[in-house]
Amino acid sequence: MAALIGREPEVEALREVLARAAAGQSGLVLVSGDAGVGKTRLTTEIIEGARGGWTVLAGQCAELGESVPYLPLAEALRGGGPAVAERLRARPVLGRLLPDGTDGDGAGPVQQQLFGAVLGLLAELAEERPVLLVLEDLHWADASTRHLLTFLSRFLQRDRVAVIGTYRSDDLHRRHPLRPVVAELLRQPTVTAVEVRPFEAAETAGYLATLGGTSPEEAARIHARSEGNAFYAGELFDAGDDLPTGLVDLLLAKVERLSDDAQQVVRVASVAGQRIDDSMLREMSELEEDRCERALRELVSHRLLEPHGEGYVFRHALLREAVYGDLLPGENTRLHAAFAACLVGRGRPAELAYHSLAAHDLPRAFAASVEAGREAIRIGAPNEAHVHYDRALALWERVPGPAEAAGTDRVHLALQAVTAEALSGEVRRAVHRLETLRDLLRGGRSGAEPDPLLLTEVLERLAYYLSDLDRDDESVVVARESIEVLPADPPTPQRARALATYVRSVIFSDEYGDFEDRAAEAVAAGRASGALDAEASTLVTLGIYHESLTSEKEGMDLFARAYRLGRDLGDPEVYLRAAYSYARGHFDRGDLDAAREAIDKTVEEAASAGLMWSGYGLSIRCLQLLVAYTIGDWKSAETYAEGFPVRAATTGEAQVSAYALFLDVARGAPVVEERLRWMDRLNLDHDDEGPFLIYMSGGLAAEHAAWSGDHAAALRHARRALDALPSLSLTPRIRVDAVALGALADLGDGADPEAAEAFLAEARHSASLTLSGEPRNWLGGEGRAWLARAEAEYLRGRGEDTPEAWRAVAEAFDYGFRYEKARSQWRLADVLLRNDLREEAESAWREAAETATDLGAAPLLGVLTELGGRAGFLTAAPVLPVLTARENEVLRLLAEGRSNRDIAAALFISPKTASVHVSNILGKLGVSTRTEAAARFLRP
Structure with missing residues (x-):
């Protein structure tokens, strides 16, 4: 080379x-x-x-x-x-x-x-x-x-x-x-x-030298004509003098110097595309074997084609474009038709559709487009699938016997196009097209009644996608109509799926009076008609309903049944939804070991199915991080978070980035600000998934601001999160209410007592609704703990908090939430000190400091160190002999969470000197972070 x-x-x-x-x-x-x-x-x-x-x-x-x-x-x-x-x-x-x-x-x-x-x-x-x-x-x-x-x-x-x-x-x-x-x-x-x-003049001359060389004057002329384009320069070098200046003319002049056979072969090759199989090129050229062989050798020797694998490629795409563009209209059509005939039974349907359409063979283009759409779905390319289906639908009226050629009717083909469109992320467009189909079917043709099976399928899909867009009330109305179109007897797969979608929609709406009857009917219809996917989907929805309304065990058993059925069907979306619900159920109830075992297994299955980035695949991974964060395995949580993008460009990426914030905020990581900035750029207020993401990012931004000492900002973030969160998401609201009450308490005299009353009332109201037995809401261990925190923060804001209140918070989080228990013990130690219960205060403080150290929770460790310094608890920590007296002083301030500038101000030294001391301390202690050094100070 x-x-x-x-x-x-x-x-x-x-x-x-x-x-x-x-x-x-x-x-x-x-x-x-x-x-x-x-x-x-x-x-x-x-x-x-x-x-x-x-x-x-x-x-x-x-x-x-x-x-x-x-x-x-x-x-x-x-x-x-x-x-x-x-x-x-x-x-x-x-x-x-x-x-x-x-x-x-x-x-x-x-x-x-x-x-x-x-x-x-x-x-x-x-x-x-x-x-x-x-x-x-x-x-x-x-x-x-x-x-x-x-x-x-x-x-x-x-x-x-x-x-x-x-x-x-x-x-x-x-x-x-x-x-x-x-x-x-x-x-x-x-x-x-x-x-x-493009090349500079000297570079063009150097390039031409690699091709054989020429005079400086000729090199300058070629450079001027090629404008530094390497390919064009090479063609001019090969062509010599007195040739047209246009690139296409230049390339065609090169082709015209070939033999007739070589020109015929290269024209055939141009119709195939940039690459062509050797056997097909020989067949399509219609030349005798020896003549074709000589023509191919001529094309290779003149550097128009190059051998590539089992065929040939054009040396440059511009060559192919020039030759293809020079074909006569009739020649173009004839060659495309010949390629289409040759591809029948041996090529990809998409290629057959392409050549048939170019050859104006509409019946063959129609049939190939339908098959190309189905193949695109099979290989996971829904974007191309709906393009092929749409092309076939556009040709429907222009070909004879379209239903026979497609193997389906026009409405079902349109449904396949809609499904592909929804899979490619165009759910809103899918809804619009389904609404058009629904209106078309309702109107009938020539006054005939609409086909109930077709209408049910269209309505079921419409209800399903409306639910995906969180248009729950509309979804229920459409789903109810879908099950009224068909009689219950005989059971049909269409009605079973319509029933499954109906109960799925109802569970997320305000109306579920007939939920149990319809769910039982969906299961029975699914079994009777063989639509086991409808049965499995309904079992998951039933589990969500029963886990809080009647029996936790019944709900978990239903998830397990749905999971097994989905596995038997080989339907990963069904069994991943069931497995996620099963693991989430354990997590909500505080059974963290069972939750982790279930979620880790599910993540492995999602990975093996290649669904780590599907909807439930992402939810499963987020739950995996949340479980590890909760139980205090922050090393694993950090590993999971590394796979979550910081610079979110879509709402899906923002979702996983928001979950990573749990760990980042608790550790005081600098990446928090960057994650939040990128989420703000998404304009979440105008997105269907915006409310949930605003709640997630807003609640954690509030905690981050509180750790930074900006309690007014913390309150603003909390208010935005609460305003965005749907009223039915009751348990999550309690957490943000507690954070808002904490911000009000920290604002002290500047706080709004009416706002505090409102936040506490809302937290209590949310808790009372979750305890009332409504489906989808469950005040599990974490919900009770956040309610206790809200009560304690409210009292703290009034200056009336007691050891009993904060003991209740610490005990509530003791179900396994290590970080939140330690944060509660910090507040408990503080109130115990104010009540002269020093021994118990030190015990709570030391346990919290040990947990914060183990986790690497830098903000919490900083406030614990500050509290320990005020209380005199730090005097129990011996001076580290490996450090100088000055370095021990620096370490003490570093453990309080002070920056190098703060340390410099406290010790009357320059920030640069403080930085040198910190670097020396890290080296002597054999640690790499300031948090690890602070941990050595608290536990030498």
Whole structure:
């Protein structure tokens, strides 16, 4: 391979990203530049340099529009070698992408399952050696590939993986679908932009020298004509004098110098795309074997085609575009038709649809589009699926016998398109289309009554998606209509699923008078009609209903039954929902060991199913972090949090980032401010999931502000969280009410007594409602503890708190919530001291200090140290002999949570000297953080 000319800065930038990735810091590079400027040559240089010690996976997009999903990923996996092939056998969802992949069970995974499988594959490969994934020509990428790129950019965190994507910057017009993706990616700190610029004059001369060399005058002329474009310069060098200046004319002039056979073969190849199989090219050229062989050799020797695997690729996409654009209209249609005929039974349906549509063969394009949609669902590409289905629906009236060709009627095909649209995240659009379908069916055709089975299916899906958008009241109305359309006898799968969706909607609304009767009917109908998915879904909903209303054990038993049924059905969404509910039930009741055992098992199953980033997959991971945080296993919680992005760009990412805040706030981590800033940028007030996220982030922002001493800000954050939280989310409100009461108490004389009365009344009201037996609400151990905290904070604000009040809080959190118990013991020690109960105060203080030290809860450790200093408890801590007298003084202040500037002011030294003392202390104690040093002071 010839030397790379003039790309030192670009190479250095790429190698930097690879070096960081090899050290465990994943990164993405977007390489941009005009067509022909040298992007592929640059990436080839990086690939060749990495082959010795890296696993290299490389794939290329093709100019087939949105037709073939995950094309570059499939090519990368196919060329990954034995290490990848072996791991694909354990991930059949990825194996389906390959041309010879298995059909699987036909059910089709959701897109998140495939994304999770890709992430798991890359992480597993990276355990052995760093991984370089190259995706070229992203300006032609399908929507699913674009989504995958965005997903990897956010969730590849500490794996030894580097991703390089290339695209033509000159192709990115204002409405190009890649344009917003690039803008979004470049906002992330792990994404690097590398622009491949045109050659300078000296670099063009150097490049031409690698091709054989020319005079300085000729090099200058070529540089002027090529404007520094490497590909164009090479073509001008090959062509010689007196040629047109336009690139297309130049390329076509090169083709015209070929023999007739070679021209015929290259025209055929241009219709196939950037790549073409050798056997298909020979077949389509319609030349005798020896003539075709000579033509191929001529094309390779003239550097138009290059051997690639079992076929050929154009040396540059511009060559293919020029040849394809020069085809006569009739020639274009004839060749596409020939390709379509050749692909029947041997190619991907999406390719067949593409060529058939270009050949104006509408019946074949219609049938292939339907099949392409189904294949896209099967391989987890709902974005492309609804594009194919929509194309088929647009052709419905223009082809003979569409129902027979599609194997379904028009409404069911439209339902498949709607389902694909919802799976791709376009739930609002899916709702709009279902409302249109509903109105169409209600109106009937030629005065005929609507088909009740079809109408029930449409209404059931509409109710389901309305519930997903939290439009619960509308969902109940539509779901009720869906079960009234069909008679109860005979039982049908459609009615069973409609009943299951009805009870799912009702449980989240204010009306559930007929809930139990309808749920029993749903289970019976599901069993009788074979719709076991409806039965399993209903069992989960019944569990939610019964766990608080009648019997905790009955609710947990129902979750277990639903889980087993979902596993038997092989429906991961059903059994993950059931498993999540089962683990959450244990957690809500304070059975933390059982919750952790259940959740860890469920996380493993979600990972094996490739659903770590699906809706319930994310909920399960958040619960896993919350359980570890609660029981005090903060090392595990930190590991889980590392996989949660800080710079949230979607509400899903904001959700997991909010859960990571529990740990970050309690540890006083600097990342808290950054997490909160990125959540604020999402404009959550105008998002369907905004209220929950505002509650989560607002409540934790309030705690963070309180630890920072800004109690007015803490109160503002708490108020915003409470305003956003739906009134039915009763137990969570108690926690935020308690935080607000704490902020009011800390404000002292500036507090609002009426506000305190209101917060306490709301907390008590929420508790009374949860104790009244309403479904979905349960005042478990944590809820009772937060209510006790609210009562104690209210009394503290009035100057009337007592040891009994704070003992009750500490005892309530003693079910296993180590951090909150220690925080309560801090307040207990303080009030005990004020009541001259010194011995008990010291006991509570020491237990709290030990817990805060073990956990690394820096803010709590700071206030405990300050309290211990005032009470004289710290005098029991001996001076550390390894430190000087001055260093012991610095350590004492450091343990109080003081900054270097505060330490300097207290000891009348400079901040720089204080910093030197702190560094010396960390080194002498053999610790790496200020919190660990403070822990040594409290427990030498």
